[in-house]
Amino acid sequence: MSNFSVGFRTTGNVQILDLRGELDAHTAAELEAAIQKCQREQEFRVLVNGSNLAYISSAGLGVFMAFIEEFRDRGGDIKIAALQPKVYNVFDLLGFPMLFDIEASEHEAIRKFDTVAR
């Protein structure tokens, strides 16, 4: 039984993934599949909303690493927004804020996408 899920939303030209539950070694494959779906559909502007993400493990973090380079090469990005403080701490410890655009809110992240687009 998986206590992790990914919801898909689209705002403008940004694909939003709503993460819910716990992202660990066992559930990482689901996030991977979700991002692969974006990849297939040529949606390279992805925003990961972590407001309902309760936990993330190193394997979960690895998923972002696997795709970021290609998405940026294709002119898109994977941005992360609205993380809970505890989850943000994990990202922060690992030095992710230096690699990823991690925003406090979804709105902020979309604005960033738009800024680049213009």
Next chain:
Amino acid sequence: MISLASLRSSARSVLLGLAFATSVIVAFGFHVLAWTSGGMPDTLLRVLFHLVMLVGYGALWIVAVEHAERNRHGPARTFWALTLFALGATVASVLTLLVARPPAAPEGVDPELLLGFDLDSGTPIVLAAVFKMNALGLVKGIFAVVLLARLRLLVLVKRTRTSQRNWNLMLTMMAVSAIATAFTSAGSDTDRWQTVLLIAALVLMVVNSFRLSWIVSLSFRQKMTAAGLSLLLLLVLVAGLGVGADAVAAGAFAPGSHAYLEHFSYPLSSFFEQSILFGILYCSTTILSLLFHLPTTGDFQQRAGERAAMHSLAHQVGDVFDAARLHEAISRSPVDAGCAHAAWLTLHDEEATSLHPRPVHGHGVDVIRMEHVVDHDALYDQVAADRKPVVLEQAVADHRIKALPGDGIGSLVAAPLIARDRVLGVLFASKNVALGFERDEVETIALLAAQGALAIENSRLFKQQVERERLARELSIAREVQRRLLPQNLPDVPGVGLAAAWASAHEVGGDYYDFVRLDEHRLGLIVADVSGKGTSAAFYMAEMQGIFQSASRLAPSPTEFLTHANLALADSLERNVFITCIYGVLDTREETLVLGRAGHCPAASVHLAGGATFLRSGGMGLGLDRSDLFRRSLTESRIRLQPGDVFALYTDGVVESRNASQEEFGYDRLLAVLERNRHEDAHDIHDAVLKELSGFLGDKDYDDDMTLVVLKWHGITGSRPTTGRTGRKDRSGEVFSGAQSEPHALTATPTAPPR
């Protein structure tokens, strides 16, 4: 080495042989006595003679039966051997008679002189007659015994209690009627009782000669051979050896031989005649029966073929785990059973990734061609839906078959291979004529398919089991190897107390800790955590070990080391894998500890006087960035060591461990337990943390890789603090050795991989 049993059986054979040899010698002596005395010996001697003969031939019978039982032949070979033996016996008789025989029997010459004994009393007149009598008696006696012993095996095929009893009764009756003639002198008429006994024996002979169960299991050719050979034996028996009173006429090749035998021993002669008679009877019934059975041979053979095919498959279930051989056996089975002209097998691959099974083997058919001729997928769909065989009576008319006349597909049966409620594949069987399959044949093919499914399932399960065991073995080896990558002994550094423990959630894990003596006063240490778990993590852990052991000596400063490590790992790490680590250099001369953190959980630091913090210097995980960004992200924590300072280096398994109510152990609890126990030595602090952790987890097992290293600075000799416990340094050896058992204590309870 000769066993006692074989010794005993050979002793028995020798004894039986001796008994027979004695009877031969006694017989010779008896007749020599008759010749010298010029008349038959008195009654007592005659009784003795007959008794010795009875015992002798009884012994020969036992030997002959045992020999026949040990060397069983098929019917054809039995008849052939007996024919040869009968010919041999005839030739021997003729040769014996030719010896010392007058060139011609002139007119008016007393036949007594010709034969060499008195026709009334049977007394030999010349010595040559004695030899002739004994030689003929021996040859014919042995032949009679061998004939019966060999035929006995045929009579007793598929023996029942009745058949066995009838056989024994016949033998007894033959022997009794023979013995009853003991006191009849040669040539005289038989009396009434003898006739009754003889008739009884005859009736039993007829009964026994209808015991022909062995015939049904023969093939057509074997039946023909057996019929021919038994006819041959019949001819030799009738012409060569002859029977009865008109033996002079019957024994055309050896005239007079009968008279010699009769005068040698009347009972033996009678028994011989009866044996030959039984032989003739048995050969006659055999020939007739074989002729009647010939037409039904085909049907019977198919039954036998079905049985054999079934048996062969059943045998494979337990025996063959080689998939190719099994597929061959299954696709061959309908043909072997005589139910089809060709057969082939389609199977799902083991992972069942394909929607439809693919042909794997064909017998008497080219499966590649069949792929084009037969719509396997459509037939599979129907068979899988019906879960019973599909019969195409007129295959050419079916839309799923595109057979040409040359393909030999007149009718087709497709039977499902079902095991554990899954359809593994389909067994196809074809005949080259339309309407070729009878109902029982379809049933047989279905049965063969079911049996085949069982065999395949069995072999797959076995293979999986073997594979599982192999993996488990490999993993336990990997675990052992990984354990050796961890320090076997904690370094003994003056002024420093160390304790360490390591556990992995699976057989192998991605956590790593190690120490290296950089020089006399500097100790390098590392705690690292590969992202993810299990085997791949373990490989990177091993790589990290190599990097630590080599690079730390060349570039000991944390920034230098971590930059090197990041560079070294850049090529080998997968994109989604990274390694976090804390690397530190402890300098006992400078009394400093310099720490570099690459994305790892920050080290906890507790001062003796109180005050606990996490040392969170900057730095991202190894493998996250291949550019200069990594180096720029690094900052170092440089700590001036105060005696009593405690540092805890650990992996996220410690702080992220969750109890039953999903609560994390967390950083605060860790810091609190360290602070509470800061007066203890490294070993006790280490223990206290683990105890706190296991108390927090309760019954729950660790579900992550986990490492904990505790370092305590006692201060160099002479500047030891007055606070805290004394004599620590002297105890340090003890501390280390105590700490050595820790990894085992902790790793003794690896958790099962979460489902």
